[in-house]
Amino acid sequence: MGDPILQLKGYGYAYxxxxxxxxxxxxxxIRAGECHxxxxxxxxxxxxxxxxxxxxxxxxxxxxxxxxxANGRVGVVLQNxxxxxLADSVGAEVAFGLENLRVEPELMPxxxxxxxxxxxxxxxxxxxxxxxxxxxxxRLIVAGLxxxxxxxxILDEPSAxxxxxxxxxxxxxxxELKKAGIAFLLCxxxxxxxxxxxxxxxxxxxxxxxxxxxDFGEEAHRISPVVPGSGSGQExxxxxxxxxxxxxxxxxxxxxxxxxxxxxxMAVCGRNGAGKTTLLRCLTGFVRPTRGEVRILGAEPxxxxxxxxxxxxxxxxxRQLFENTVVEEVAFTLKRLGMEGWEERVxxxxxxxxxxxxxxxxxxxxxxxxxxxxxxxxVLAPGPELLLLDDPFAGLDAERRGRVxxxxxxxxxxxxxxxxxSTHDRRSPPDGLQLILDLSGR
Amino acid sequence: MAEGGFEENRIGAWIPPGWKLLICVCLSALAFGARSVxxxxxLGLAELLLGLAFCPxxxxxxxxxxxxxxxxxxxxxxxxLIRFGTEGVWPGLRTSAQLFLAFxxxxxxxxxxxxxxxxxxxxxxxxxxxxxxxxxxxxxMPLVIREIRSIHEAQVLRGARILPRDLLRPWNWPDLVHxxxxxxxxxxxxxxxxxxxxARARDFGCAEGRTYWPGK
Numbered sequence: 001m002g003d004p005i006l007q008l009k010g011y012g013y014a015y016x017x018x019x020x021x022x023x024x025x026x027x028x029x030i031r032a033g034e035c036h037x038x039x040x041x042x043x044x045x046x047x048x049x050x051x052x053x054x055x056x057x058x059x060x061x062x063x064x065x066x067x068x069x070a071n072g073r074v075g076v077v078l079q080n081x082x083x084x085x086l087a088d089s090v091g092a093e094v095a096f097g098l099e100n101l102r103v104e105p106e107l108m109p110x111x112x113x114x115x116x117x118x119x120x121x122x123x124x125x126x127x128x129x130x131x132x133x134x135x136x137x138x139r140l141i142v143a144g145l146x147x148x149x150x151x152x153x154i155l156d157e158p159s160a161x162x163x164x165x166x167x168x169x170x171x172x173x174x175x176e177l178k179k180a181g182i183a184f185l186l187c188x189x190x191x192x193x194x195x196x197x198x199x200x201x202x203x204x205x206x207x208x209x210x211x212x213x214x215d216f217g218e219e220a221h222r223i224s225p226v227v228p229g230s231g232s233g234q235e236x237x238x239x240x241x242x243x244x245x246x247x248x249x250x251x252x253x254x255x256x257x258x259x260x261x262x263x264x265x266m267a268v269c270g271r272n273g274a275g276k277t278t279l280l281r282c283l284t285g286f287v288r289p290t291r292g293e294v295r296i297l298g299a300e301p302x303x304x305x306x307x308x309x310x311x312x313x314x315x316x317x318x319r320q321l322f323e324n325t326v327v328e329e330v331a332f333t334l335k336r337l338g339m340e341g342w343e344e345r346v347x348x349x350x351x352x353x354x355x356x357x358x359x360x361x362x363x364x365x366x367x368x369x370x371x372x373x374x375x376x377x378x379v380l381a382p383g384p385e386l387l388l389l390d391d392p393f394a395g396l397d398a399e400r401r402g403r404v405x406x407x408x409x410x411x412x413x414x415x416x417x418x419x420x421x422s423t424h425d426r427r428s429p430p431d432g433l434q435l436i437l438d439l440s441g442r
Numbered sequence: 443m444a445e446g447g448f449e450e451n452r453i454g455a456w457i458p459p460g461w462k463l464l465i466c467v468c469l470s471a472l473a474f475g476a477r478s479v480x481x482x483x484x485l486g487l488a489e490l491l492l493g494l495a496f497c498p499x500x501x502x503x504x505x506x507x508x509x510x511x512x513x514x515x516x517x518x519x520x521x522x523l524i525r526f527g528t529e530g531v532w533p534g535l536r537t538s539a540q541l542f543l544a545f546x547x548x549x550x551x552x553x554x555x556x557x558x559x560x561x562x563x564x565x566x567x568x569x570x571x572x573x574x575x576x577x578x579x580x581x582x583m584p585l586v587i588r589e590i591r592s593i594h595e596a597q598v599l600r601g602a603r604i605l606p607r608d609l610l611r612p613w614n615w616p617d618l619v620h621x622x623x624x625x626x627x628x629x630x631x632x633x634x635x636x637x638x639x640x641a642r643a644r645d646f647g648c649a650e651g652r653t654y655w656p657g658k
Contacts, residue, residue: 336601
């Protein structure tokens with residue numbers, strides 16, 4: 001067993017101007033070469049705990065102790081890779097931390113190249129970061145931290161951003177770095193996906209951290225069966241020989257053809273960058289295909305004709321909220337469409353989504369999970385005929401995933417709403433879909 | 443190995459980034475003093491040549507510049523028309539041209555100098571934190587634009603009257619502010635906070651000053 005790298009003793013944190021602690025009494029020890037996984041519900045404070053360990057929490061109250069017995073350095077990869085890539089070229093990106101440590105410029109290239117080799121990235125130092133896949137970008141960020149010679153690396157929800165191939169390569173890198181004595185702390189909503197490299201699971205629950213076995217609940221290892229074929233009944237979505245080409249003539253997926261009937265559900269799977277979002281934009285008429293035909297609810301898609309008939313839910317749902325109260329937010333579409341009796345429909349939708357208690361709250365002050373439910377209520381309220389969901393489970397714990405899933409399935413069964421899910425991982429969509437379209441490798 | 447990155451323009455490669463910055467700043471400053479048709483046309487020609495001389499092949503910002511000029515002229519001339527009637531057309535066009543000519547050298551500079559060199563160049567003349575903010579904010583513009591586009595499209599489907607032809611009717615403008623501008627500002631602030639956190643997570647600001655990556 002290696003030397004302790006990190007020790008938390010009775011650690012707790014409260015945000016400024018709040019009385020209660022986000023968590024308290026946290027005891028945790030991580031030794032060299034170990035990998036631990038921290039699980040917990042959405043909003044339980046995992047990201048806050050990470051920021052506390054790295055010393056990124058400004059203000060507020062901290063109690064207990066965070067100790068680094070070997071004076072080791074800690075590196076943190078936050079959730080969104082896009083906002084952590086701070087330079088345009090591979091070399092400059094990996095060197096960002098070295099610049100901050102005031103390493104002499106002539107020593108940088110060797111350390112950068114070594115770090116790139118350790119994460120298995122063989123890129124030229126002047127290669128543009130933008131050309132890398134999401135999995136490569138993630139490993140590039142890890143390389144940037146490795147160049148700073150850390151003893152502990154903390155990764156916040158890697159599975160939320162990476163497709164299975166990218167995650168597998170990352171876990172292989174973790175395995176190799178563990179052998180070199182680097183310790184890891186992974187925060188995960190889907191711990192079953194990182195099980196192979198983890199030495200201990202911890203649950204941040206009821207404001208404390210407890211050691212747990214690898215018990216992942218009913219959802220563990222569930223992989224949705226692929227149901228080939230096409231939709232039936234009255235057509236909600238019809239796509240024939242669809243192609244979208246870039247300015248350089250390269251095609252995104254070759255030619256796509258599928259059909260989805262009303263009340264049916266399909267998943268669009270594919271690695272990061274496979275064109276899932278572009279496909280959803282084609283279905284709403286915001287992107288014109290280079291070739292082929294798209295028909296939505298019986299006509300060529302025009303955004304102005306789809307208002308209220310097609311609901312679109314983002315991955316980060318907070319972006320589409322703008323009103324002062326939840327009631328106003330949910331009522332917006334109904335009022336714009338001039339629906340009679342919108343007050344009753346809003347009330348009914350809030351009850352259905354289980355957020356009637358938040359009616360007068362500001363959407364901007366809600367937790368991540370609550371915002372998700374409010375955004376879902378907004379798109380469900382007008383009774384859409386088609387729902388487009390862009391990675392709707394990202395960042396949600398099992399309980400909230402179940403709730404969101406239940407609401408969508410109810411809309412599909414009761415109102416005949418057709419549903420298109422997009423996800424970077426084919427393990428995410430629910431069972432019993434009529435169609436699974438995999439864009440990877442097309 | 444992957445294919446390489448930044449291909450310099452033959453003339454651009456010959457001029458050090460510091461000089462490029464100085465030339466661009468001078469041309470931007472001149473735009474505020476150019477008020478006659480002759481001066482504006484002369485400056486416009488000089489800035490066009492600047493772009494052709496500095497920008498690497500395929501990075502001349504035709505499209506971005508065209509979009510900016512089009513939208514900006516429509517909005518500014520429109521506002522002048524509302525305020526001054528037909529007499530506002532020339533002052534509106536002049537103001538729009540001045541603003542565009544002040545902004546264009548910055549676009550050319552960003553396209554013609556790799557980000558690492560921009561940070562290094564700005565770091566010589568500005569405090570390191572200011573240099574970082576300036577060079578990083580340019581890098582994240584495409585991400586911010588993507589976010590705004592995404593917000594816009596979702597709000598259209600939620601019923602907001604904000605498609606280009608809806609915006610020809612001024613009574614729909616409040617929807618644009620309410621449904622797109624407000625969330626876009628909130629989202630931009632959230633992105634800025636995330637980027638700042640990411641930089642601090644990699645020890646930015648822990649030491650006084652920084653060194654700079656020697657490559658592109």
